[in-house]
Amino acid sequence: MAEPIPIRGGDAPEGSSRPRRTSSGPYLYAALRDLIVRAELAPGERLSETELGDRLGVSRTPVREALGRLRDDRLVEVRPQIGTFVSRISPQAVSDAQFIREALECTAVRVSAELADEESMAQIEENLRAQERAVARTDIDSWQLLDDTFHRSLCDLSGHPAVWPVNERAKSHLNRLRRLSLTMPDYLSTMVDAHRAVSDAVAIHDPDAAEVALREHLRAVLREVPKIREQHPDYFEEP
């Protein structure tokens, strides 16, 4: 790994005086999680608290705070006196994450289908059009952000804002898989079609159809697992 600070999206723009009074923990957590999900920190890779601190321009303390949260997410494994390692992809963890995501999002979308109002649906429609534009120019990064916003909007529509953060933390394992499978050609447009199916069902206040469409869509990622495992066998756990 290189030396400087490879944090995505640019680091603190406001001057170089690093010592803010607001905790940098959440920032580091998001940055490291993103690096892990993008496999820029590869599964199995060893992480050094001191080295991460140096590269990120902070001391071990906030780094440890971020690593602690990543450990709660099971994205890293901390072995005392030995080291901290990026978790390998565990089929069980992926299955569990899928279960949690389906349970939360599908339950939420049922409520959302009942509560959906014109304004929210207009926003979601706008998001869908932006997805189509991103797909047209094969802009995977933009699409992935829009995808996240889409799912989050549907979830928030249920009126339970605390659900998404929980879902997002559980979802990391799936994101990591998806990140490795996004090379497929027709993958993106298929996804957008599925999104529109869910959106349409919500718009006409049909909870059953929305749930079915969403569940089907969510399971698409799982079907990529065997291919990915074949491409990157060292990214997976032994058993």
Next chain:
Amino acid sequence: MAEPIPIRGGDAPEGSSRPRRTSSGPYLYAALRDLIVRAELAPGERLSETELGDRLGVSRTPVREALGRLRDDRLVEVRPQIGTFVSRISPQAVSDAQFIREALECTAVRVSAELADEESMAQIEENLRAQERAVARTDIDSWQLLDDTFHRSLCDLSGHPAVWPVNERAKSHLNRLRRLSLTMPDYLSTMVDAHRAVSDAVAIHDPDAAEVALREHLRAVLREVPKIREQHPDYFEEP
């Protein structure tokens, strides 16, 4: 609050040499969460990292680790340069927690109803009998532990061990409510009856009945909210 270490279940029994090499963070987290759920640390109460460290016999560092996790759970609110406070009960947070719990446990119990085997059901049956004994002698503490085990067993039966930790973290807000409402007389036996209804439905592999029974059971706690709010108005948020 008193001076010494009021940690429930006794503190480290092995000698007094505190500096183990295994992190005490999870231990402190569980201990503090328990104190908050039991309202021994009252909603709105100010927590001092230094004082907690002194009372628990550790320095600020592991205390901060535990408080960070509690902050993720929204059980404490950290205001930089001001202080750390036990979160007041937020109706929105309770509603969100209820949503998450219903989504996870009800989805899990459907799978569990399909997978249930003789041995697991025998264990659950044993747990139910223990619950009845605990209720018979009005042993609330024991019952609450058994109740937790019951729900966890049903959840784990689904074959997704990672679900319960997520559910448990989200569930804290509900536990705090329940802790305040457990004074009701017939409450306990009603609960055990509801448990048995769920268990029976799972035993005969009836996902629909199991889900309905569980959902109904889970919503029982919510009905206590108005009473509790009347008894402890200062435990709740302003709006």
Next chain:
DNA sequence: GTCCGGCCGCTTGTATACTAGTATCCACTG
């Protein structure tokens, strides 16, 4: 050549020192 043992460098966990920002209280001013 092979195997065993001790040293050394690394790791995480913990304690402590330091920084900067907030609120409170009290003295001083109008």
Next chain:
DNA sequence: CAGTGGATACTAGTATACAAGCGGCCGGAC
């Protein structure tokens, strides 16, 4: 007497020093 400004005693965030354990490496013995 009322109101305001500043010293002060806190707070959390961060950096750093220290403790203790594990693993690899190297040298020596057989």
